[in-house]
Amino acid sequence: MFIPILVLVGLFILILIVIYNGLISKKNKLKSAESTIDIMFKKRHDLIPNLIETVKRYMQHEAGTLTEITKLRQALVGGTNMTTSERNNLENQLSTQISGLKLTVENYPDLKANTNFLDLQRSLNEVEEQLSAARRAYNASAVNYNNGLQMFPSNIIANMMKLEEAAFYDIPEQEKTNPNVGNLFDA
Amino acid sequence: MVEFDTLRSELTDKFQAVEAQYKIYKRNQGFYIFGLIVLCILSFVIAAKFTQNPFFGAFPALAFVMVFLAIRKSQKKKIANLFKSSILIPAIQKGFPELKYRSNPGVHKSDFLASTLYTSGQVDRYNSEDLFEGNHGDTAFRFSEVHAERRETRSDGNGGSSTHYVTIFRGIFMVADFNKSLSYTTRVIQARDGFFEKLFNRKTKVSLENPEFEKIFNTYCEDQVEARYILSTAMMERIVKLQKMWNDKVNLSFSGNHVYIAINHARNLFEPDLSDKMELEQVERIFKEINACLKIIDTLDLNTRIWTKN
Numbered sequence: 221m222f223i224p225i226l227v228l229v230g231l232f233i234l235i236l237i238v239i240y241n242g243l244i245s246k247k248n249k250l251k252s253a254e255s256t257i258d259i260m261f262k263k264r265h266d267l268i269p270n271l272i273e274t275v276k277r278y279m280q281h282e283a284g285t286l287t288e289i290t291k292l293r294q295a296l297v298g299g300t301n302m303t304t305s306e307r308n309n310l311e312n313q314l315s316t317q318i319s320g321l322k323l324t325v326e327n328y329p330d331l332k333a334n335t336n337f338l339d340l341q342r343s344l345n346e347v348e349e350q351l352s353a354a355r356r357a358y359n360a361s362a363v364n365y366n367n368g369l370q371m372f373p374s375n376i377i378a379n380m381m382k383l384e385e386a387a388f389y390d391i392p393e394q395e396k397t398n399p400n401v402g403n404l405f406d407a
Numbered sequence: 408m409v410e411f412d413t414l415r416s417e418l419t420d421k422f423q424a425v426e427a428q429y430k431i432y433k434r435n436q437g438f439y440i441f442g443l444i445v446l447c448i449l450s451f452v453i454a455a456k457f458t459q460n461p462f463f464g465a466f467p468a469l470a471f472v473m474v475f476l477a478i479r480k481s482q483k484k485k486i487a488n489l490f491k492s493s494i495l496i497p498a499i500q501k502g503f504p505e506l507k508y509r510s511n512p513g514v515h516k517s518d519f520l521a522s523t524l525y526t527s528g529q530v531d532r533y534n535s536e537d538l539f540e541g542n543h544g545d546t547a548f549r550f551s552e553v554h555a556e557r558r559e560t561r562s563d564g565n566g567g568s569s570t571h572y573v574t575i576f577r578g579i580f581m582v583a584d585f586n587k588s589l590s591y592t593t594r595v596i597q598a599r600d601g602f603f604e605k606l607f608n609r610k611t612k613v614s615l616e617n618p619e620f621e622k623i624f625n626t627y628c629e630d631q632v633e634a635r636y637i638l639s640t641a642m643m644e645r646i647v648k649l650q651k652m653w654n655d656k657v658n659l660s661f662s663g664n665h666v667y668i669a670i671n672h673a674r675n676l677f678e679p680d681l682s683d684k685m686e687l688e689q690v691e692r693i694f695k696e697i698n699a700c701l702k703i704i705d706t707l708d709l710n711t712r713i714w715t716k717n
Contacts, residue, residue, distance in 0.1 A: 350636055354632050
């Protein structure tokens with residue numbers, strides 16, 4: 221009689237361990253996905269000074285946009301006490317400004333033929349593509365993690381561990397509309 | 408590319424010469440069959456006379472049938488080779504001057520293995536033919552027909568065993584230069600296949616956002632981000648479109664600098680079909696098959712080169 225009870229208790233403990241470890245694993249994957257996004261953001265920040273230097277000689281009329289990009293970059297690189305939401309908001313604004321800049325380059329054929337600019341453009345496209353992939357990977361991890369928090373029986377353990385749901389990476393309203401190139405250069 | 412209709416008049420004379428030989432081959436069919444029947448009857452008659460048992464005549468009769476079939480197959484193959492060398496290959500060279508064509512061998516076995524699409528077991532027999540190679544825009548590529556098999560040995564319960572070959576893949580296999588730099592191997596394979604794949608590779612499975620894509624394909628990659636870097640929302644739509652274009656099983660893998668595309672196809676492509684009659688329109692059909700393969704590169708948009716990989 222004693223042995224079956226022991227086996228049942230052992231099985232129950234084993235299940236608890238598996239669920240606990242599963243939740244930790246999902247949480248760590250989420251953190252890893254988030255740090256990949258940070259790496260991509262940093263790569264983008266590193267490209268911007270070279271971009272500004274290359275472009276400003278040709279695009280003297282677009283000084284406002286270039287200043288705005290520089291300001292956003294400085295805020296992101298220097299902003300150590302920013303919340304994730306504030307950081308994401310600034311990164312989204314930066315994405316919009318860079319997209320607008322790429323559109324405006326069409327009006328500057330000399331710049332379009334500049335080898336340094338072409339290399340930078342490729343690097344920026346690469347970073348944007350990888351950033352998009354990293355965000356999607358993060359969202360997939362967030363779905364998996366949130367499922368673990370909400371589904372039975374792991375939700376019981378998750379509540380005991382006081383785990384909070386992860387937010388998805390979402391595109392804010394300002395970026396859902398196409399950037400108005402005219403507005404970008406009114407500054 | 409030069410349209411087939413432009414070449415039609417150039418090919419007509421050569422075609423008529425080959426067609427004449429084909430008509431003789433068809434006309435002789437009756438004569439050969441008559442001769443075979445006579446020989447088989449003689450076999451049974453002689454066997455009955457000398458052994459009192461006419462069924463012994465079945466052995467030489469069977470031998471005659473096999474010789475007949477071998478002779479006819481050899482004659483047919485000779486005409487098919489003549490059609491290919493005197494009409495088809497010159498037509499392909501004129502119609503697709505940007506392509507290099509080679510009858511044998513096709514895509515090398517090392518490319519097939521490098522794709523990791525069909526390497527869950529050993530590839531024991533590998534044949535490839537009709538290699539097309541060239542550049543389509545900025546994309547270097549090569550494709551051919553491939554037939555890969557594995558050997559299976561079965562014991563018959565009496566201590567003996569029999570060996571037979573099972574097809575792993577048969578169809579078109581293409582290797583093309585991919586337009587993004589890759590560090591891992593990403594495999595996109597049919598969801599209805601690969602039961603063991605799903606069982607043993609759960610950790611590397613990538614769940615993607617396109618429901619139509621997810622219904623048809625399962626994706627596997629060690630790196631979740633790189634898989635999504637390759638399979639953007641637009642690329643997933645293109646792959647689904649490719650599947651629908653061919654209406655056959657399409658499997659892809661992305662590795663090194665290449666994309667490997669494997670399209671299952673039971674029919675023998677790039678070959679004249681002499682089962683019924685010989686027509687110059689068969690060259691037109693083969694032109695369409697080649698164009699369909701070249702279209703793969705446009706469908707996957709491999710010529711968009713806006714990232715760091717040149």
